[in-house]
Amino acid sequence: VAAAGTSVTIGSRDGQRAQDLAAEIVDAWPGRGLPVTGAENAAAAEADVVVVATPWDSAPATVRGLASNLAGKVVVSMANALVKDGREMLALMPARGSIAAAVQAAAPDAKVAAAFHHLPASELLSLDRSLDADVLVCSDHPDATSATVELANSIEGLRGLDAGSLSQAGAIEAFTAVCITLNIRHRAHSSLRISGL
């Protein structure tokens, strides 16, 4: 997203840690002038679109603490509730059916979309390698779906796809277990592409 010129603020419970990480990312790609800064979570939540990227078991609590900041905003949940079992990744069943539904319940006035579950962070960080993947997006708010599809489309090599209401989030999140297991079994860096669309 930053590589496409969109300003990004990395949030953290510790503002200094976020600033250090932002500087590290900017320095890793000299000459690109990436518009990346760091701040405490509450300041990062001032952004137009807020991506929740904490571990799955802390995503609802993190969002609950920022619920008033997030009212009316598009909030993207990318958390997957997974557990490793040998050479396999297994999906857990979150209490509300998905982490995205729990995030929506934690910030009822936010417009939550679920997206980016199947994309390894390492791929997003490698700006010298082109991506080739679809991003399944679901939400109960049409403007959150379109903003999130647009966000995915702004990243070269990605195609955002409207995959339905937030009720789809459980299946989308759980399928990440299959994607990671495929990579483990085949020692691969595979990505998801939907054909026929």
Ligand SMILES: NC(=O)c1ccc[n+]([C@@H]2O[C@H](COP(=O)([O-])OP(=O)(O)OC[C@H]3O[C@@H](n4cnc5c(N)ncnc54)[C@H](OP(=O)(O)O)[C@@H]3O)[C@@H](O)[C@H]2O)c1
């Ligand atoms: N990694 C991937 O390839 C990938 C791909 C798709 C989706 N996801 C999903 O994206 C989310 C983030 O993944 P990740 O690998 O980046 O996770 P991570 O490195 O374990 O955590 C990301 C950040 O969350 C914050 N955090 C950690 N524990 C927290 C807590 N108890 N409360 C509040 N904040 C906490 C930490 O930032 P501070 O300590 O600075 O606050 C940490 O740097 C996960 O839900 C994961 O399922 C990951």
